[in-house]
Amino acid sequence: MRICRTPGLPAGLTGLALILLLGIVAPLLWDDAATELTGAARQGISAEHWLGTDALGRDLLARVLVATRLTLLMTLAATSVAAVAGVLAGTAIWVAAPRVRELGLRLIDVMISYPALILALVVAAVLGAGPLASVVAIGLGGAPPFARLTANMAASVAQRDFVTTARLMGVPPSRLLTRHLLPNISGPLLVLLSVAFASILTALSGLSFLGLGVQSPQYDWGALLNTGLEALYTNPAEAVGPAVAITLTGVLAGFVGDGLAAGADPRATVSGKPAARERPRPEPSGRAPGGALLTVDALTIELPDGTSLVEDVTFHVMPGEIVGLVGESGSGKSLTAMAAARLLPDGLAPRAARLTLGDLDLDLDLAADDADPRRLATEIGIVHQDPSASFNPALRMGGQLTETLRVHQGVGRTKARAMAVAALEKVRITDPAAVVRQYPHELSGGMRQRAMIASAVLPGPKLLVADEPTTALDVTVQAEVLDLLRDINREQSTGILFISHDIDVVGALCHRVVVMYAGRVVEELPVAALRAGRARHPYTRALLAAGPRLKPNESMDLDLDLEWEARAPLATIPGRPPTPADRPAGCAFAVRCDIAEERCTMRVPRLRDGVACHVVSEDTDEGRRPASVPPEGGSVTVRGEAV
Incomplete structure (x- = not known):
């Protein structure tokens, strides 16, 4: 997969790397300021406290920064649970028996029909409140989209000949999964992974906001947002801090997803325009007559x-x-x-x-x-x-x-x-x-x-x-x-x-x-x-000679039957047409042409008098006949593509 195909991808990767670094160092640098109780309760924004303080006098900015670690750990864990569970479920059904496969597809359809947050609330209610319950709940709630995408993509890959051959050779299901299915669907899954990270971050914050996630004395961005709402009218910054952190991290994850999508699609372009080199407009040839449609x-x-x-x-x-x-x-x-x-x-x-x-x-x-x-x-x-x-x-x-x-x-x-x-x-x-x-x-x-x-x-x-x-x-x-x-x-x-x-x-x-x-x-x-067979270019003459000819047999009744014209053994043109990346510097047909000269490999012939051939253009008698082209009525076969 190509990277850095969109401007947002490097910005997203850089931003997430900085947030990850912040999550590592923030508890080491600002844990005391985030947990120390002081008498400066409910203070507004000041040079000492950029976001003010909470009801217990703790610095709000320090608490937002320190909460980065727990928030990221929970989000990464829940995203991993969702991805692993969904991918395993989606691929496993395509290496299982047909009845299991059908049952698994129907189960995925049922699970995808329920909102992930509702499913997470049910799981959290069963397991109880806390970080572990939140990770399991949101992880399982985010698994159905991965399972659905994986199942749909694995369906097309599983029907290909190389997978069928592997099945016939007795390749075990686990190896089919890791060697044949997953490598061929990894691109879109990476895109979904970045999108799921943003949605799972929001869902985890929502659970903590509702009181079903992180419990005191622990805190994440969702828990800080919950306490910040209590002082929304006296100190709005208390709610703005965690809200900005959640939004910014989600947007940066979206930038990464957009960039991965561009890298996964070889046809994608930046800003919808072809990413080609700037070149001047070609000069008009002047060969088109007036009145052309x-x-x-x-x-x-x-x-x-x-x-x-x-x-x-x-x-x-x-x-x-x-x-x-x-x-x-x-x-x-x-x-x-x-x-x-x-x-x-x-x-x-x-x-x-x-x-x-x-x-x-x-x-x-x-x-x-x-x-x-x-x-x-x-x-x-x-x-x-x-x-x-x-x-x-x-x-x-x-x-x-x-x-x-x-x-x-x-x-x-x-x-x-x-x-x-x-x-x-x-x-x-x-x-x-x-x-x-x-x-x-x-x-x-x-x-x-x-x-x-x-x-x-x-x-x-x-x-x-x-x-x-x-x-x-x-x-x-x-x-x-x-x-x-x-x-x-x-x-x-x-x-x-x-x-x-x-x-x-x-x-x-x-x-x-x-x-x-x-x-x-x-x-x-x-x-x-x-x-009339008056084609001049060797390639055109070869294509003409490749077609069969029917002529009446003089010994037979013309009104009753026809037979194939007797002809010389089929001639061939060795090789195949070059790929665009391997097109030679001179005439592309030169390596397959029997009349090619050294100059044919040096420069591209221009179309003159209806033909683009160095040799034929200088011959006033329709060009030299290629040695591989039989006389009129014969045939030639071009190896490679059927013509």
Whole structure:
């Protein structure tokens, strides 16, 4: 876990360390002043007594400082009891028998439904008043939240393959707990631990305030607060001292919890902004033509540590045009598309010379709240990759399909429902009136994907971003979805940004193709050139050659059958695409390319005349054919990611 991710964390740790140090030294330095009886009773604030004195003439500031030790000891002990009991209970049920597990989960649900302080009062009433009873009562009362969080998190970890394998190998429950479950849920538990410390401190002080906690002659902050209320109108400082101590310690513990939460979440950022290095805005490339619907110019997306996931990506989509982004998994296609839709995950730092949708400025340096949410919701439609995760499973389809119409376009519920039924009918869903009353799980994968397309086009967007919409579907449904997208483009003149790892699908649907590799654009060409095999970049040619070809067999009846074209043995490209952190200084494809030269490893090739390749750019005859790419009609296989 990373630390010091938020400004409050070092402040919280420093403050708690000082309070802990105070708890150690205060009884040694000020115990006499805190316990000595004098005749100066009920004196107000003075240079000698900064908070005044109590009814027996004892210095109030000294008593608050000395009470720090007992208060912290009780709070730490009760927090430990709560954490240990809750974590053991939450994890033990997931290494026990199924019936014990079910009973334990129900018991945790019952315990969490009761307020911790009420449960603590019951325990304190049974055990009697005193510090030990208070620690046990508050500790047991604070255990259910730990048990609930641990049980929920252990549930997901316990179903993973490495835990299942350990069970099959006969690993004992105690080792499952310490080796496999606890290490994988420690981050959120540490966050809860700091939060519980503050709440337990307040609860212990509450018990002492009610007379059920520390008993005289011992005293903690809660007991001092109780006696201070008696002189609230004559000497308010007597109550203010312990109140400030309780509040300050709780706030500092909250700072620590906030910092631990940021450290536990690798996507978290400080102040909600990506923690990236300050860099100037890229210079415009000037390659985007006038009148473009979507313009992406010099887009770069970085991790907080400065690692580039997408680098200097430039392309455009004209009105009514279908542009395909193609490349292997991890090439940056989806990140580029989500940047255009302003849906990047938190923690990424995007920069671009220009990012516009018509006259709508999608400047990535602006906060999301600064953009017009109505235009973002209605002018950009998103078709996600996984239809099973596209809709809220707890809501019916009708409400989800019409939400944008009702919220951003002011369409009435009845009219919006009718429009949703019509949209479902256009995407060829049978009985759309019944579908709007169903839940997402009642639809098949193909129907959910059609419904998502209907939802995306229902507000009449100018641009439709389709992020691998056919990946999770079978071949027949894939063809139907592609037909739907083609019809939408033809009938409504909707511009489409289509993302796919399948270059054959892109070639069948799109007007123009942008090929990406390792976060960069390596080639941009019309689909006619792609279909004709006139790709220039070695990577694009390899992707094309990887697809099977069907041709009629001259010896057979053309109307009856087809057979696979005879071809050379499959060629391969050794290696895998580099990770963003290991991207080389030169061309990222150079280590897998048969025509690479020494200069290819020295500097990144720039996109010139639609291709980013040092060798091809200087060749007037479409570049040299890579030795691993067979003649037209052959095939090549890329080891690693399927393409």
